[in-house]
Amino acid sequence: MTHHKDDAMLQYPRRSILKAGGAGAIGALIAGPMVANAAEPAQGTATMGVCYYPEHWPESRWPIDAAEMRARGITRVRIGEFAWTLMEPRRGRYDWGWLDRVVAVLGDAGLGVVLGTPTATPPAWLVAELPEILPVGANGQTKGFGSRRYYTFSSARYRAECVRIARAMAGRYGRHPAVVGWQIDNEYGCHDTTYSYGPVDLAGFRAWTARRYGTVERLNAAWGAVVWSQQVGSFDEVGLPVATPYDPSPAKLLDYRRYASEQVKLFHDAQVQAIRPSSPGRFVTTNFMGNFTEFDHYPIGDAIDFASWDSYPLGIAAGRDDPRWDRTGYPDITAWNHDVMRAISPAPFWIMEQQPGAVNWARYNPVPMPGMVRLWAWEAFAHGAAVVSHFRWRQGQIGQEQMHAGLNLPDGTISVGGREAAQVAREIAKVGPLPPTARGDVALVFDYQTVWMAEIQPNGAGQQHLDHVQSWYAALRGLGLDVDIVRPGADLAGYRLVVVPSVWIVDDALRSALERCPGTIVIGPRTGSKTADFAIPPTLPPGPLGKSLPVRVTQVAALRAGTAIPVVGTDLAGSAHGWREWLDTALPVLARYDDGEAAVVGSERRWYVGCRGDATFTRALMKAACVKAGLTILPLPDHVRLRRRGDLQFAFNYGPQPWNAPVDAGPFLLGGRRVEPCSLAIWRAGRGMAR
Numbered sequence: 001m002t003h004h005k006d007d008a009m010l011q012y013p014r015r016s017i018l019k020a021g022g023a024g025a026i027g028a029l030i031a032g033p034m035v036a037n038a039a040e041p042a043q044g045t046a047t048m049g050v051c052y053y054p055e056h057w058p059e060s061r062w063p064i065d066a067a068e069m070r071a072r073g074i075t076r077v078r079i080g081e082f083a084w085t086l087m088e089p090r091r092g093r094y095d096w097g098w099l100d101r102v103v104a105v106l107g108d109a110g111l112g113v114v115l116g117t118p119t120a121t122p123p124a125w126l127v128a129e130l131p132e133i134l135p136v137g138a139n140g141q142t143k144g145f146g147s148r149r150y151y152t153f154s155s156a157r158y159r160a161e162c163v164r165i166a167r168a169m170a171g172r173y174g175r176h177p178a179v180v181g182w183q184i185d186n187e188y189g190c191h192d193t194t195y196s197y198g199p200v201d202l203a204g205f206r207a208w209t210a211r212r213y214g215t216v217e218r219l220n221a222a223w224g225a226v227v228w229s230q231q232v233g234s235f236d237e238v239g240l241p242v243a244t245p246y247d248p249s250p251a252k253l254l255d256y257r258r259y260a261s262e263q264v265k266l267f268h269d270a271q272v273q274a275i276r277p278s279s280p281g282r283f284v285t286t287n288f289m290g291n292f293t294e295f296d297h298y299p300i301g302d303a304i305d306f307a308s309w310d311s312y313p314l315g316i317a318a319g320r321d322d323p324r325w326d327r328t329g330y331p332d333i334t335a336w337n338h339d340v341m342r343a344i345s346p347a348p349f350w351i352m353e354q355q356p357g358a359v360n361w362a363r364y365n366p367v368p369m370p371g372m373v374r375l376w377a378w379e380a381f382a383h384g385a386a387v388v389s390h391f392r393w394r395q396g397q398i399g400q401e402q403m404h405a406g407l408n409l410p411d412g413t414i415s416v417g418g419r420e421a422a423q424v425a426r427e428i429a430k431v432g433p434l435p436p437t438a439r440g441d442v443a444l445v446f447d448y449q450t451v452w453m454a455e456i457q458p459n460g461a462g463q464q465h466l467d468h469v470q471s472w473y474a475a476l477r478g479l480g481l482d483v484d485i486v487r488p489g490a491d492l493a494g495y496r497l498v499v500v501p502s503v504w505i506v507d508d509a510l511r512s513a514l515e516r517c518p519g520t521i522v523i524g525p526r527t528g529s530k531t532a533d534f535a536i537p538p539t540l541p542p543g544p545l546g547k548s549l550p551v552r553v554t555q556v557a558a559l560r561a562g563t564a565i566p567v568v569g570t571d572l573a574g575s576a577h578g579w580r581e582w583l584d585t586a587l588p589v590l591a592r593y594d595d596g597e598a599a600v601v602g603s604e605r606r607w608y609v610g611c612r613g614d615a616t617f618t619r620a621l622m623k624a625a626c627v628k629a630g631l632t633i634l635p636l637p638d639h640v641r642l643r644r645r646g647d648l649q650f651a652f653n654y655g656p657q658p659w660n661a662p663v664d665a666g667p668f669l670l671g672g673r674r675v676e677p678c679s680l681a682i683w684r685a686g687r688g689m690a691r
Contacts, residue, residue: 044433046381048425049076049114049389050407051353054102055083056396061412062102065393066109072407072418073425076387077106078352081116081186082148084165085123096172107178114352115173116183117271119162121148126161133158136198138242143193147400148186152196153263154204159270166274174279181283183352184271187310188264188286194294195260197242208259210235222533223251250457251534257452261295265303272303287352288344290316290337293451293466298487301344309341310353310391313376318362327369328678331641331654332474334376336485338383339473342437343446343485351380353391356417357405365403371678373420375652378427378670378680382643382650384437390421431669431682435646440484441631442476443495444469445510447488447503453530454504460558462578468612469501472524475615475622480634480642492517497629499622504530506544515548520629522607522621523549525579526556542608551601551608555582566594567617571624574617581610590624604628634662640675649685651675 050069054062069077079102080087088094106113127133127145135143135152143150151158162185173179188194213219216232225231230249232238241248241256272284283305288297290309301307313329320330341349356373358365377388395406395415402410407418414422446469454465476483476499484495489509492498498517501524503510514521528542537543541553557580559565564575569591576599583598590607591600600609600621605628609621626633636642639655653659653675661673661681671681 044435045348045386046428046431046434047075047387048073048377048421048428049078049350049352049387050074051078051389051392052106053082053392053396054079055086055098056398057394059098059101062105063109066105066111069111069393070109072422073428074111076112076114076180076389077393078114078116078183078389079103079106080169081118081183082121084118084121084126087118087169088123088165090125091129094168099173103173103176103178107176111178112180113176113178114181114183115169115179117162117166117169117185117275119151119165119184119271120186122151122158122161130155130157130161132198132200133161134198135193135196136201137192138195138197140197140243142198147191149191149193151193152198152201153194153260153267154196154201156204159267162267163270163274166271167278170275170278174275174282179279179282181285181305182275182279183308184268184275184284184286184304186287187289188268188300189292189294190289194264195256197240202240204263205240205256205259206235206238208262209238209255212255223249223255224533224535225249247456249534250453253456254449254453254534257294257456258449261299261448264295265299268300269303285350285352288341291333291466293448296448297340297344298448304345306347306349306386307341307345308350308352309337311337311351311376311380312353312355312359312362313372314355314366314368315359315362318364325654326364326366328372328654329376331639331652332470332477334379335383335477335641335643336470336473338380338385339440339483339485340446342384343487348384348386348437350387350389351377351385352389354380354388355405356390356392356407356421357415358403359405360401360403368417369678370416371420371676373417374424375654375678375680377421377424378650378682379643379652381434382645382648382652384645388424390417427670435648437645438482439494440482441497442481442483442626443486443490443492443498444473444476444483445488445490445498445500445503446485447505450502450504453534454502454526457534458558459556460578462561463558465502468524468578471612471615471618472499472501472622475618476626477641478619478636478638479623479626480636481626481631482642482644489513492519495519497625497631498522499625500524500527502526504528505532506542507532508544511544514545518605520605520607520625522609522625524609525581525611527608529553549602549606549608550585550587552584553581553610554584556580564614565611567591567599567611567613568594569600571627572600572617572620574620575614576611576617577614579612583608583610644685647685649683651681653677653679 103113124145133151133155209219220231241253285304285306285308288309313334316333317325317329358367380388390407392406394408395410396402397410407421409415451465473483488503492513496519498519499522504526506528528545531537539546559578567574567576572591585601587601589598589601593599599611640659641652643650651661656677659675666683669682675681
């Protein structure tokens with residue numbers, strides 16, 4: 001092992017550059033397709049990638065793996081995100097040799113390398129030097145070295161160490177002709193690590209509250225501290241909202257989540273800023289997780305070139321008790337996360353990790369149905385992905401994830417998922433460039449802060465906010481529509497239908513955007529129900545929306561699981577489940593509960609929905625709203641979903657029965673009018689389903 005105290009600017013192995021076409025080809029390499037600019041991936045690209053762990057395998061295998069990747073149509077390879085100890089076995093004693101060689105091997109094979117900063121796994125020597133970086137659980141137990149993600153975002157000292165290793169990596173590889181981009185850290189917040197409750201977190205929270213409020217009088221007022229004598233006399237008396245006999249102040253809990261979310265952003269931004277000056281023309285991203293809401297993803301999207309996420313459809317399905325989707329994933333949950341990525345960052349997104357077979361970490365771990373690995377890849381492209389990168393090249397023989405499938409078996413032979421991924425690569429060449437992703441038919445406003453608030457004050461068991469929002473999304477997609485998820489306050493011009501399933505704090509930006517929108521707007525329960533300080537608005541919910549939507553919510557009820565209150569109206573029928581409100585309004589009543597009270601009210605273009613509904617009600621509500629907005633719909637069976645990308649129409653069949661596309665669909669680029677189970681079809685939308 002060779003150590004270099006300060007060797008970040010050593011030359012790359014010349015064989016890698018000369019093999020690409022001689023010394024005169026260096027400039028062409030840097031400007032050519034092996035090097036991306038910040039806009040990569042460009043609209044229209046569609047390619048395959050893979051996650052690779054060369055440190056797990058003999059070096060003699062690397063060239064064989066690289067050649068096989070390229071032969072199967074893979075063009076992008078992510079490496080390095082867990083390898084800090086190999087890069088820096090002792091403080092300041094870097095060993096880049098192994099990484100130099102693997103980057104060269106991959107580059108020689110024509111593969112673009114995505115380097116992950118290894119900050120999710122700090123070395124043992126660093127933890128021993130700085131034990132303050134370790135996170136502390138709500139139970140007061142320190143989470144020790146080992147596994148991964150054993151750090152708190154609040155540690156400024158750890159943040160500085162991460163900047164140091166990121167800067168060293170960028171200094172050495174930032175202009176390497178094989179390196180196309182960077183992934184910052186890995187899966188922020190995974191393993192219950194967004195929130196930490198140790199001394200460094202307490203100090204950080206106190207400083208944050210002092211900056212936010214300026215005086216303790218303002219803090220006490222914002223937190224409603226007069227309730228139960230919770231006033232503090234100085235910011236040094238501010239504690240963490242944990243380990244109390246009963247719930248802490250909801251406003252304090254919300255502020256702690258805001259604080260924790262900002263720490264993730266600070267951690268992220270520090271590494272982005274460390275990399276960019278030394279790596280011009282390369283993209284920077286990070287890999288988010290599906291259905292993960294513990295921090296606000298939108299601000300992080302502002303600091304990266306495009307969003308990425310790790311797609312595990314069966315892992316997400318394993319948390320929901322419906323065996324029908326055990327081996328396919330839910331038709332709308334994976335799609336939801338694709339569309340969330342487009343809300344985080346409008347550029348084409350990446351799937352940084354795609355499930356290729358059974359995983360090891362879920363509640364249960366079935367094998368995907370034949371065809372689903374292929375379907376998931378094409379579904380990602382249909383929603384705007386530029387790269388689908390499977391996790392991982394080869395199933396491991398050692399460690400915690402050895403039961404997690406890869407594109408190859410542990411002995412190196414191709415897996416079932418590997419064959420399907422290779423098929424997708426061949427089909428990409430057949431289909432050709434994909435058109436840009438167009439505006440969807442409907443805008444759905446989604447807010448991370450509302451998820452936190454619903455967890456802080458659910459007002460009853462089973463009040464899962466994400467389930468509610470996704471039920472509206474699923475109902476719209478079940479009508480054959482494309483849905484754009486948008487941030488609160490985003491410009492809504494051009495949408496004929498906007499739905500707001502629930503946003504608890506309606507700030508001026510959101511209120512103004514809704515007031516300016518000329519389309520039909522459907523507002524869901526609990527929208528506008530709280531102020532920024534987690535108080536009930538003095539005018540009652542829906543708070544600031546009361547001027548344009550004159551409704552007052554006077555009572556609410558969280559309903560027992562299984563309770564169904566019939567709701568009936570013109571073109572509306574079904575049941576209220578989980579949540580019900582009593583509405584005081586002079587607006588026309590569009591649907592009533594069985595006791596005669598109003599359930600849905602509204603004017604021509606503004607509706608307020610005072611309940612959470614079952615699937616029948618939600619589908620009827622969305623259908624009625626689409627008709628009111630003048631949108632063309634195509635009701636679909638619940639196992640079939642459509643997605644349009646430019647002039648291409650995609651159909652995906654998650655179910656056990658075939659489905660026939662419209663009779664005028666075609667010409668077909670993949671598949672045909674009969675869409676088989678666990679398969680797909682692509683046709684030109686100039687005919688059949690054009691919208």
